[in-house]
Amino acid sequence: MDFATIIGMIAGAAFIAIAIFMGGSFSQFVDYPSITIVVGGGTAATLIRFPIGGVLNAFATGGKVAFTHKKVDPKELIQQIAEMGDIVRKNGPLGLENVELDEPNLKKGSQYIADGYDAGFIRETMELERDQFLTRLSEGQRVFKSLGDAAPAFGMIGTLVGLVQMLANMSDPSAIGPAMAVALLTTMYGAVLANLICLPLSDKLNSKLELEDINQTLIIDGIMSIRDGKSPALITQMLTAYLPEKQRDSLEDAA
CATH class of the missing domain: 1.20.1270 (Substrate Binding Domain Of Dnak; Chain:A; Domain 2)
Incomplete structure (x- = not known):
């Protein structure tokens, strides 16, 4: 969840609403x-x-x-990729099948390596x-x-x-x-x-x-x-x- 967007929009709308209520009725601005x-x-x-x-x-x-x-x-991606490289060197490409990854494209690439696809x-x-x-x-x-x-x-x-x-x-x-x-x-x-x-x-x-x-x-x-x-x-x-x-x-x- 990106709270910066939510906070910014709510704060902007709130400041406008406060200015409206301080000067009159909200219905005047509809x-x-x-x-x-x-x-x-x-x-x-x-x-x-x-x-x-x-x-x-x-x-x-x-x-x-x-x-x-x-x-x-x-930086976190690089660390994850380095860890994957270490797993492959120790256990071979099939070792990546047990690695849990959140990034969709990194996960897909990991599966390609495990399946032995051409470079x-x-x-x-x-x-x-x-x-x-x-x-x-x-x-x-x-x-x-x-x-x-x-x-x-x-x-x-x-x-x-x-x-x-x-x-x-x-x-x-x-x-x-x-x-x-x-x-x-x-x-x-x-x-x-x-x-x-x-x-x-x-x-x-x-x-x-x-x-x-x-x-x-x-x-x-x-x-x-x-x-x-x-x-x-x-x-x-x-x-x-x-x-x-x-x-x-x-x-x-x-x-």
Whole structure:
């Protein structure tokens, strides 16, 4: 569970709600035409840019990454891979069948080694799996970025609609208030939707994409090193290239 996302969204919504209640009634800030313009217009613009299947997958991926994202430490991956290499040297490839692994692609690579698959097949299959996963993350990031860009734009459109309605009914004082509400609230809804939900999720997916690109490539190189029979010490030294400089010394000393 990624508590940072949950805390951030709840805190942002709470601060807005507190400001509203301190200055008046919450009902004053609820306007269904404004919601329709921002949410409906932003969704429609996104559907024009992306296929509907991609949009639905993006929502699923975004929700999964935002609320259930578990950060995988590359240092821990290297240690696991080195331990797997030690098992293979002592017990042979079949020794990996009893190793419990949480990372799906590492587990799959371990099974490939235990089953005795060809090195070329293992690399090609795992690289394809990595590329497909990164593509899904990239598409999700672009969809949320599109929603984040469209929401304020449609908020401005709603503002123009409200101003036109207001100017068209200047002779009727009772119509000025609702029209002005549409004009102002659509801008507010667009800004909140973009800056509290869509753009933060887009940035989180982008961070996940960069991290997973490193981790999955590290896993592939580690699995291939185990398949080639390299020693745990050599595997560790090779894979420390994926770590920041300050984290390398402790692993290299242990190796």
